[in-house]
Amino acid sequence: MTYTxxxxxxxxxxxxAYGVRPGETAFRHWNSLxxxxxxxxxxxxxxxxxxxxxxxxxxxxxxIEKFEATVAKTIAxxxxxxxxxxxxxxxxxxxxGDWDMFCYDNGxxxxxxxxxxx
Numbered sequence: 001m002t003y004t005x006x007x008x009x010x011x012x013x014x015x016x017a018y019g020v021r022p023g024e025t026a027f028r029h030w031n032s033l034x035x036x037x038x039x040x041x042x043x044x045x046x047x048x049x050x051x052x053x054x055x056x057x058x059x060x061x062x063x064i065e066k067f068e069a070t071v072a073k074t075i076a077x078x079x080x081x082x083x084x085x086x087x088x089x090x091x092x093x094x095x096x097g098d099w100d101m102f103c104y105d106n107g108x109x110x111x112x113x114x115x116x117x118x
Contacts, residue, residue, distance in 0.1 A: 001036060001039065004042065007038075010022070010027075010030055013046070016053075017048040063108055064112075067106050071085045071086060089102075090102055093105070099113050099114070
């Protein structure tokens with residue numbers, strides 16, 4: 001059997017798959033497994049990570065759609081253009097120009113506004 005698992009990357013993959021780093025119990029469990037068992041568990045975590053990533057992308061796409069609808073509504077309500085609408089939306093928060101927190105709070109991908117500027 002070919003092994004693709006990595007003891008050194010177990011914690012990273014666990015976080016990517018389940019959203020948290022493994023605790024002491026999970027490390028003890030991992031270290032008690034045979035190489036074949038580790039490989040089987042590794043493959044489950046890889047699949048779980050891929051599912052989590054697909055879910056995250058779908059959630060971000062939905063958040064973008066919702067955000068852009070709010071931008072359009074804000075323009076229609078008097079902002080006049082996209083830049084002003086987004087500035088008004090930021091001004092209505094407590095983030096004081098923290099665009100990364102604004103993205104997080106709106107479910108937008110990290111750097112969403114930086115990508116627009118590029």
